[in-house]
Amino acid sequence: MNSGDLAWVLISAALVWIMTPGLALFYGGLGEKRNLFHTMFVPVLIIGIATVVWFLVGYSIAFGGKGNIMGNFDHLFFNNVSFSKSTKDLTIPDGAFALFQGMFPIITAAIITGSVVGRVRIKALIVFITLWLIVIYAPLAHMVWGNGLLAQLGAIDFAGGTVVHISSGVTGLVLALMIGHRHQDKHLPVRPSYVLIGGALLWIGWFGFNAGSALAANGIAVLALVNTWLASAAALLMWGMVEYLMRKRITLAGITSGGIAGLVVITPAAGFVSPWAAVVMGLIGGVVGFAGITFVKNRFGYDDTLDAFGIHGIGGTVGALLTGVFADQRIGGVAGLLNGNIALLGKQIIAVLFTVVLAALGTFILAKITEMIAAPLRLTPEEEEKGYDILLHDILQ
Template sequence: MNINSADNVWILVSTALVLLMSIPGLAVFYGGLTRTKSILNTIMMVFTAFGIVSLIWVIYGYSLSFGKDIGGIIGSLDYFLLSGIKLTDPAPSSDNLYHYLFIFFQMTFAAITVALMAGAFIERMKFSAWILVAILWGTFVYFPVAHWIWGGGWLSNVGTLDFAGGLVVHETSGLGALVGALLLGKRKEPIMLPSNLALVAVGTGLLWFGWFGFNGGSALGINQVAVSAAFATTIAAFMGGLTWMFAEWILFKRPTSLGMFTGIIAGLATITPASGFVDLGGALIIGILAGIVCFVAVVYIKNKFGYDDSLDVFGVHGVGGMLGAILLAVFAKKEIGDINGIIYGDFSQLLPQIIGIVAVGIYTVVLTFVIFKMVDAVVGLRVSKDEEIEGLDEKIHGERVVNEPIKL
């Protein structure tokens, strides 16, 4: 048995960091971007999705994602309800780790992926519909795609690489968010300004901090790749934020805090698939390109087509994840991740990356469309116009984020 204590400590810490990204990081980040009257509903969407997907992960999700391969498409149900796994067993996918720890770590990835989509649907989606979407989308989109790339499925055999989730996490959630937003339609009220940018700042910091576990932990041990991935992650993050800020300053004469925060998240999403393959110079360029390309997607493309992806899940995560998967093939360095990219004269990784992006993209779009149509037929997708205008916090949850003091 090759169980390594130091590796297990690092992955347990990384698991906690990824959990922190969602709860409270993502919840606070999204909450601050929402109108005051629907902040709690937005936060509840994140918490609920995380809990539900974690539950189905333990029941059957891990087995479908990392169980014995069936035709390159899906895993078996050998691990249904985590049956047959002992506390002392090493993980089949990484025998330096305890099996339970590997399951726990991967569970946080599945849960945050579904929770990410919530940002596209805020202020207008039925809570019951969101619960059904979380279950169905996790089951029929995330679990198969995770198996294809990380669980020994057909894309791993093609050679598609995704170090920490540019395709598995960000492309799927981004495209799922776009399809869902199109089917839901626009909000009834004009697009709002964030209710609390201080909360957005705190959420950004928590997400950035948690991303050390997201990317650094994906090395599945405390080694040189984990250190390099974490360092590359920070460089791409601040370069994405600075690039976005300067783009706003040049084009609109105002360097906004929201632009800086959004650019940081764009840099983080874009470096994710490449973080364990590129050096610090590659990370710097990836951060700059993330700030430019995601800025164009959010500021220009979204406005041109007029879709209401409320918190820019597609423009930041979807576009960033796909961009990072391509840039992996450009900037990969053999000394770090055992492969060279285009800048080192090796074009061989480009085609597997393109195949992965196209396959995951088509599958996600089609399945998300089917899932949303099914949920709409069962419970309906949207709240009523009155509920939307009055705010979902009171109408759905019977609460308000700030209560007025009692007058004596």
């Protein structure tokens, strides 16, 4: 075991954890006044749900055994997880690995809520998220990071383009389509300061999210952090430029969202590409992110409340595909299209399509099961109009 690597992974785990309260603030600032506190409440609640699910069964499904689709049940309740040695040829103990990986399902599930918050029943959401973490997230993590089907195919995902962003974004979109439009779907961010504070917490947490995925305090971790820094900055500037060209104004919420869009796009590539490629990916991410929450959303007419699909689903897809273009064998050990290996791009396309189908079909089925177990997914028009801050939290605006 290496004490430096262990310290870095533990710090990174804490950084990834802080992303979820950050997302709560970010979403709260973007959301509706009548659901301000509820919008922040739900991601915090998911910290509890996702953590317990990971401890009980999620980690075992994701990283136990060697199945193509899912692991086994040898590590239920963290059984047989060593806190002093590694069985995965790492320089950190299995317990630290389980801890770090356990932060990812929390933020992934929290992202989903941005698509439907304010019009989905809390009981139904709790049941759905629990099922989704077990049936969708954990097997997908195994297929990508547990040497399962997609890893064997040769697709790469450094820190979660498919596992986190595409899966959560597509899930949010499907739920939004199933639930339907808000009765009043036009609103402005109610707390821009929350957007900035929450975005900043997401941003700093993302350094642990990406650089911590090296699972060691080494050169790849440094590269991933530098690439994350550069891509987010480039995307922020590009978003601001596009917003000004299209709307003749630049907003704080906009450029903060631009930084997040860059973070999403670089996530699958952070340890595989050179810094110049990270800048290019960030610039593309800024354009794609803005287009995702404006042109794409307006063209297809879906109601993705806080743009979980527009930023995470579309951005994660673009990032995964660009990883197949810019991956540099001299840096990350994997050659992409620009290194003469077109095969990687093909594998990335297959991984993206597989993730989209799994998340979409799985979400539809689990939503139907949720309605049978818990309650209708959607609030009544009267309940929606009143808002969850009054309905559940007894807070008067």
